[in-house]
Amino acid sequence: MSSHCATVRWSRQPDAAFTDGRYSRVHEWAFDGGAVVAASPSPHIVPPPMSDPSAIDPEEAFVASVSSCHMLFFLDFARRAGHVIDTYADDAEGMMEKDGEGRMAMTRVTLRPRIAWSGEAPDAAAIARLHHKAHDACFIANSVKTLVSVEP
Incomplete structure (x- = not known):
């Protein structure tokens, strides 16, 4: 802890x-x-x-926090799989709207990572698995009820 x-x-x-x-x-x-x-x-x-x-603002910080957490786990899992990443950039976007109870909430965060690989990049299925694993491990995504999606 x-x-x-x-x-x-x-x-x-x-x-x-x-x-x-x-x-x-x-x-x-x-x-x-x-x-x-x-x-x-x-x-x-x-x-x-x-x-x-x-x-x-708090909403921007929330989106950045989700994106940063996802990226840090993605980088680590890619490294463990033997891949080398040169750059990772994400134009993340959060949507503020009414939730199911009619309250204003950050209801969705969309991550749009762009990754430059050193050497041969993994195939699309391997990248999707890395993103899924990073999403499952992300402390921030695990802490909120917001829908977080990844659009590589």
Whole structure:
């Protein structure tokens, strides 16, 4: 078992009334390794200037987390199978919509990995097996009820 921590910090701007709802939601995430990331609600949910489109929003972080976890397991399983990967890039996309109970939720995450192999690439069936194995092992995918699909 392991513990993973993040500190989320927000403070009200001195001139913001707060009770009128027009306060900045921009905040930061600090991680145990020292990384600090600017965070904000999505501008699709909270319009600027109360949000910051250049900051990472929780929905983007969720999609990136699913994608990153899948990639890390895929790389490891490919290595164990004797394959060499030069690059892996994924244009992952999450869909926010109402779930079966009518609540807004991240209902789907689609991973679109593009992989450059060194030497001979495995065949499509072997790649599909690696993706399936990575999906089954991914801690994040195992932790959520969101449908996660892979479209290599």
